[in-house]
Amino acid sequence: MGVKRRFLFYILIGMAGLLLGLGAFTFHYAEGFAYFSKDPRACMNCHIMKPQFDSWQKSSHHGAAVCVDCHLPHGFIQKYIAKADNGYRHSKGFTFQDFHEPIMITPGNARILQENCIRCHGPLVHNLAPVTVKASRAVACVHCHSSAGHGDVAGLGRAYKDFKKGE
C-alpha cells in the first residue's frame, strides 16, 4: 500500500505541475496581464469590443480618457471588484457565446459611468446634475451625449463616412 501511495503522490505532484504550467501559459496566451493595465487595447482582446474601440478613437474624449477612466470606479478596491465582476461575465459570455447582441451596458456599469462623468465635469454641471447618482430616475449624461465617448454609433462603419475607400 505504501509504495502505491507514494507512487500516486509523485503522479499527483507531476500533474499539479502540469496544471500550473498549462494554466500559466493559458493566462499568458490570453494576454491575462493586460487586464491589470489601463491600455485600451486590452478591452478588445476578445474582439467583441472592436467597434467600441474604433469609435472611441473617433470621439471627442479620445484625447482625454481611456476606457477605464469612464468605465471603472477610481477607488482601488472598487476598481478591482468591478474588474473581477466584468472579467467574470465577459469571459463566461465569450467562452460560451451566450450573450445578448448588440452588447449593452448593465445598470451597475451605467452607474459607474455616470459617476465618472460627474467626477470630471462636476464643477461645470453641479447646478443641473443630481448630486448623487442614486437620485432615482435621474437622466444620465450619456442619454443625450451618447457620442461623447464613442463618436457616432458604434459598429456601423459610420465613422468612415467621410473617408474614401481604403484611406
Next chain:
Amino acid sequence: MIQLFKKFGWYGLALLIVGVGTALVTALLMNISDRKKESKNPYVRLVEVTEEDTDPAKWGTNWPKEYDSYKLTAQTTRTRFGGHGGSEAMPQEKMDRDPWFKRMFLGYAFSIDYRDRRGHAHMLEDQESTQRLTKPQTGSCLHCHASVMPLYRKLGDGDAARGLEASYKYSYQDLNKMLHESGHGHPVSCVDCHDPKSMHLRVTRPGFIQGIQRLAASDAPVPHLPSVQRWREGKKKNPYDPNNDASQSEMRSFVCGQCHVEYYCSSKQPLTFPWGKGLKAENIEAFWNESKFPDGTPFYDFKHAESGAPLLKAQHPEFELWSQGIHARSGVSCADCHMPYMRDGAAKVSDHWVRSPLLNINRACQTCHHFSEEEIKARVDVIQERNHDLLERAAAALMAQLDAIQKAK
C-alpha cells in the same frame, strides 16, 4: 467513486480534481486559440474566382459564412405588411387580396400577374415563370434578375455599357436563352457586388452607373451622398465614378441601388434610370415628362385600358425613398439594416440573408436604437399601419376616379 476513494484515499481524490482541472484549462486554451485564429484569417482563398464566375457556389468555397446566409434568401419570410404570403411553391397574387391592383394596371402586364415578393434566391425563376411573359417582354429585365455582366460584355464586345444598350432589342426569352447557354443562369450573385480580386464592394450595373453620373452632373441636393458633393466641388475631370469616389458606407447602399430603384425597362429604348433632375418623386416625374422615346413620341410607361390615359408606373424606388429619409441623412446605409453585421465567434460577417430588419431587430435596429424589441416593433407597426391605410385610401380614390371617367364616357 467511493470505492476509488477508499482504495487510494486523499491522493486519489486530489488526482481526480487536478485531472479535471487540467482538462478544463486545456479546453479553455483551445477555445481561446480558435477565437484568435478566427480573428486573424477572415477567409481562406481555396479557389480562384474571376469576373466570369457567376455561380455563387464556387465563391462559397472561399466565403462559406457569407454563402450560407446568402442561401437563406430562399427561405419564406413574412412580416405584417410585407413578404411572401403564399404556398411554398408560389407567392400569393396581390390582386386576389386587393382587386384594385388589377384595375389600376389594366393595359399593363402587371394586371395579368402581380405576386408577393420572394427572396433573392428566387429572382430569376420567379421572373421566368411569371404570366406577364405571355405578353412580349424585353431582354432589359435581366439587368436586375440575373448575374448578367458576362453576357453584357459578350453583347458589347467587352464593353458592358454597350451590351446593355443592345440588350433591350432582344426578347426576354431570347436573351434568357443566351444567358443559360453561356452558363450564367444565376440570380444576383457575389460577383455583382464584389470585386473578385479584393472582395471590395463595387457596382457593376451600367444602368446604375449612368444614372448616378446623371445625378452627379445635376445640381439636385444630395446631402446624404457626401462623395457626390465632393465630386461636384472638385475639378470634374472624369465623370463621377462610384467605384473610385464613393465611401465604403455609400457603397453599402449603392450596390442595392443597382436594382432597387425606379427605371424604364421596356422595349422602346435601353434601360434608363431617371435621376437627371434628382431623386424625389417630383424630380423623376419631371425627368420623364421631358423625355421622348427614340421615335420622338412623348415618354410614358403604359396607356390605361379603361381611361386611355398615358401613365408612369414607379417600379420599386427603394433607393430613392431611402434617400429622402432620416436614416440616409444620418449615414445609415441599406446594408446596415438589411444585411447587418453579425458576429460568428471572433469574426465579423455581414449577414447575406437580405431580409426585413423586422425579422432581425436586435442586430438591425438595436445597435442604434436602445429600446426593447417590443418597443421598436410597436413603433414600426404604427408607422406601417398608417402608410398602409394611406395606400388603401389612395386606391379607393383612384377606383372612384375611374368610375367617374367611365360614367362621363
